[in-house]
Amino acid sequence: MNTFFIAVGLSICLLTLLVLYRVVFGPGVYNRVAAISAIGTKTLIVLLIFGFLYNREDMFIDISMVYALLNFIGCIAAAKYLEMGS
Amino acid sequence: MSVMMALSILCILGGLFFFTTATIGLLRFPDFFSRLHATGKGDTLAVSLSLIGLALYEGFSLAALKIVFIAVFMLLAQPTATHAISKAGIRSGVKPWMKEEGKE
Amino acid sequence: MIYRSDDIIVKTISRILIPFIQLYALYVIAHGHYSPGGGFQGGVILGASLVLLFLTRGYDEAKTRISEKTVIIFASLGLLIYSGIGLICLLLGGNYLDYSKLSVLLHVNPARARALGILGIETGVGFAVMAVMFSIFFDISTGGVLPEDEEEK
Numbered sequence A: 001m002n003t004f005f006i007a008v009g010l011s012i013c014l015l016t017l018l019v020l021y022r023v024v025f026g027p028g029v030y031n032r033v034a035a036i037s038a039i040g041t042k043t044l045i046v047l048l049i050f051g052f053l054y055n056r057e058d059m060f061i062d063i064s065m066v067y068a069l070l071n072f073i074g075c076i077a078a079a080k081y082l083e084m085g086s
Numbered sequence B: 001m002s003v004m005m006a007l008s009i010l011c012i013l014g015g016l017f018f019f020t021t022a023t024i025g026l027l028r029f030p031d032f033f034s035r036l037h038a039t040g041k042g043d044t045l046a047v048s049l050s051l052i053g054l055a056l057y058e059g060f061s062l063a064a065l066k067i068v069f070i071a072v073f074m075l076l077a078q079p080t081a082t083h084a085i086s087k088a089g090i091r092s093g094v095k096p097w098m099k100e101e102g103k104e
Numbered sequence C: 001m002i003y004r005s006d007d008i009i010v011k012t013i014s015r016i017l018i019p020f021i022q023l024y025a026l027y028v029i030a031h032g033h034y035s036p037g038g039g040f041q042g043g044v045i046l047g048a049s050l051v052l053l054f055l056t057r058g059y060d061e062a063k064t065r066i067s068e069k070t071v072i073i074f075a076s077l078g079l080l081i082y083s084g085i086g087l088i089c090l091l092l093g094g095n096y097l098d099y100s101k102l103s104v105l106l107h108v109n110p111a112r113a114r115a116l117g118i119l120g121i122e123t124g125v126g127f128a129v130m131a132v133m134f135s136i137f138f139d140i141s142t143g144g145v146l147p148e149d150e151e152e153k
Helices: A002-025 A030-053 A057-084 B003-028 B032-058 B062-091 C008-030 C039-056 C059-065 C068-091 C099-106 C110-142 C147-152
Strands: none
Touching: A002 A030, A002 B003, A030 A057, A030 B003, A030 B032, A030 B062, A057 B062, A057 C008, A057 C039, B003 B032, B032 B062, B062 C008, C008 C039, C008 C110, C039 C059, C039 C110, C068 C099, C068 C110, C099 C110
16 A cells, blocks of 8 residues: 555656646746646645655644645735736 | 455546646646646546545544545635636736637 | 725635634644644634735725734734733742743643643734734735825825
8 A cells, every 4th residue: 555655646746847847938927826726736635645654644634734725825816916916 | 455445546546647637738738728727627626536535545533534624625715716817817818719710 | 005806706715714714723723732733833824814804805895804903902912921921920939931830820730730821822922923924914015005095195
């Protein structure tokens, strides 16, 4: 079971590196905001898989919930700022 | 291997498949709004499936209930964020991709 | 600058979600000794929930819920709780922030009095951090000019 978790975690890390291309090369700023939201979602799963690997899942569940909250609020704030211009 | 373990492995593999298709869509689509479709819908489904798979791996305990709470919050919050970005994009004048006039 | 959000979807979802975010922040403050969290982290999440409230409604509507004067009072209240507990321990005959002397006041044994003292201090820190986070956001975004001052010109 441990090797299965390590394999899934490494695959999601590889997908994150692929999304990074869109963050750097996206024409315009809106593509970059959408790609950063996608990176945040993938990071959440990687954090949980870390918790399950080290047998301390109680700790990592709280951390990933906080990160989901901050990702949501940051995305809405960025969209608001780009629409109305400060 | 019990039934719960097999179900959880199935759910996590399904989540990984949807993550892959969402990323390929984000890279290859020609326009901003189609990329937003790919990452908004595909990522939400993939996260929900992965979290349900991880909760099934735990069994019946407090930690599994907390993971289900995270999944419900993600199902509510991620489409709202996608909607906010797309509305900001339309109001700022990003043009959608249309077929050119000459090609049939 | 007054913020207004004309979206009905974002307004409704944030109206549903903000009480649960605040409840989760109180859980993080209270479980500081066992899981990652404590005073500062819970205060940041509380401040983030207030920022979401002001982002999705305009300044005029959100002013009826919580005005800026209330938030400044919260900052001072947090500091008062923190220093007050320390000073009470000093007046009862121990060092500053020596919680075992609180067992005289609360009629429990000294080990339990230490745990309760730490809980009180984390609450004070949480309130102060929430107020400061919200004040930073508000002052940077409006540039120190309130809409009442703009109308008088």
